[in-house]
Amino acid sequence: MLRFEHVCKRYPDAGDALIDVSFRLARGEMAFLTGRSGAGKSTLLKLIAMMEQCTRGNVMLDGKDITRIGEGRIPYLRRNLGLIFQDYKLLNDRTVFDNVALPLIVSGYSHQDIARRVRAALDKVSLLGKEKKHPLSLSGGEQQRVGIARAIVNKPKMILADEPTGNLDPDLSAEVMHMFEQFMQVGVTVLIATHDIELINRLGHRVLTLEHGRLLAG
């Protein structure tokens, strides 16, 4: 599903962020990406999300080379990804429904399809009934679940999560992780960047560790 081949990323003013990183993720695999702050986790996720392009090497996503991809094709490839952020990145002036519906509206789904899929996604994260609320009236855990619903509403092939439990207490973290495992079981590839070592150890999935831009294990 995802393949990195000798990927290097150098920023003009910050130096090397990733050095010769190679790994593969199979379809339906779940892995943690870990390492200290500044080890290159965010850079690696940005390369997959096509927010950055690598300086050297190749990145393959779902059989397609996304290393040096044209600006015009990026939106269509991104629709195969579900992105989840530590700070949720919700639109606070819109309802929960509108937030979750955004990827569908963007992809041009019909009105009925949107309503049906948004309800299904909200049901999966147990937020059905809160469609009309605004994000700021929800708790942190609920906001993160809105973010997760938005990430899965488009039935993506891969989910990328950047510190999804960073702002949540242990119980909520475990709950969120349980959701990710459910997605994995239906064939979605999941990559989670986190430094919550305890959580990683407890769940026992594959771990990719970055240190100073190099991949240590995985």
Add this chain to the structure above:
Amino acid sequence: MTMKRQTHSKHVGQRLLEKFQAYLLNHAHGLFSSLGRLSRAPVTSSMTILVLAVAIALAGCFYIVVVNIQQLTGNLQASNQMSLFLIDSVNEAAGQKLAEQLARHDHVENIKFIGKTQAMDEFKANSGFGEALNALESNPLPNVIQVLPKNVLDDRVALDALMAEFRQMPQVEFVQVDMQWVERLQAIMRIANRGVTLVGVLLGFAVTFITGNTIRLELHNRQDEVFISKLVGATHAFIQRPFLYTGFWLGFIAGFSAWLIITIMLLIVETPVEQLSGLYNSSFQLLYLSFSEFVLLLMLASGLAVLGSWAVLHYQLRQIKPQ
């Protein structure tokens, strides 16, 4: 097998239709949500619209003033009247006869003979020198034939040729055409016309840049929304749509307001203008913007505003990248 394919193609057709409906819905949503967004920030919106409207109205007023003056010179053009002053030895009867002869000329529309007696009577009545003129032994005024050339003689060369023809006639002392001041006025009007174009272009630029800048600020305020939309796979076309509609509304409403401003200004000056034209015995009618000019104004205003918005979006959208 065939049935399966049929249902499949029907399904594809239906999906396409749904996609198209969703696309239209998205446009409609952009159209109305941008209007709603403008009305939710009434002070900012109305200030921008007012600035735009004043700029457009300025150009429009200049234009309508020139159109009205042109209306005047247009009437003048139609009366390229010539006066043929006859030599003294031609008496009134002979002059009258000559006039009848000239009336049959191919290039002559109309003829008016003013005999010296008639001219003297009019002069006595109007000049106020009545008594003094009575003291004159003989009538010093010449017989005059006023010639109105046919309208086909709009160009100067043909008119000059006709003048030369009249000048060669033995009975004619000299020919006078009051063309010079008409020509000067027309030259001034050509400059005014060009001035309208220049001012229009300049203010058009102003409208484009003002809208562009407004959209730039709006884009800046909604950066998060743009960023998130990008991350969930929105194309640039999708993201810029509501902003383009905002630009459209700004231009459209400003264009309409400009029309209102122009019309109100014309209404204010209408009475004094008509009084003035009355003093000149003229049937001058103040011209307002016609319906097609009104539509053109709206189209230009919204078109330029959309253009300004589009230019800004084209460059700025690529620059909004995640931190």
